[in-house]
Amino acid sequence: MHELSLARDIIDTVQQNVPKEEICRIKYVVVKVGAFSGVVTDSLKFSFQAITSDTELYGAELEIIDIPFLLKCNTCGKTTTNEFGMMICSGCGSVDTEMISGNELQVVEVKVETMEEI
Ligand SMILES: [Zn+2]
Numbered sequence: 001m002h003e004l005s006l007a008r009d010i011i012d013t014v015q016q017n018v019p020k021e022e023i024c025r026i027k028y029v030v031v032k033v034g035a036f037s038g039v040v041t042d043s044l045k046f047s048f049q050a051i052t053s054d055t056e057l058y059g060a061e062l063e064i065i066d067i068p069f070l071l072k073c074n075t076c077g078k079t080t081t082n083e084f085g086m087m088i089c090s091g092c093g094s095v096d097t098e099m100i101s102g103n104e105l106q107v108v109e110v111k112v113e114t115m116e117e118i
Pocket residue numbers: 073074075076077078089090091092093094
């Protein structure tokens with residue numbers, strides 16, 4: 001299962017970047033997931049929950065920001081989108097394009113419960 005190992009990577013990232021005393025107070029882990037990354041978000045959330053249930057991250061939720069697939073055309077300069085994997089400008093039909101977003105899978109933020117809220 002692809003999502004299971006991704007969930008594990010996300011948890012590793014969190015554990016490496018968040019001070020130990022704050023990990024148990026994490027409420028949300030915010031992750032950017034590109035439309036082109038091939039990640040099934042429901043499955044990723046499920047895997048995250050399953051893995052964290054017996055760790056200090058128990059109770060934390062995965063919040064997913066969907067990033068659209070976008071292309072920048074080097075011929076006409078437009079930013080367009082297209083069907084997944086179609087690296088063709090929908091403005092002029094040029095194949096001289098670059099993917100500018102859609103491939104992301106990164107932890108962008110961790111929301112920690114503050115003492116006042118408890
Ligand atoms: Zn174009």
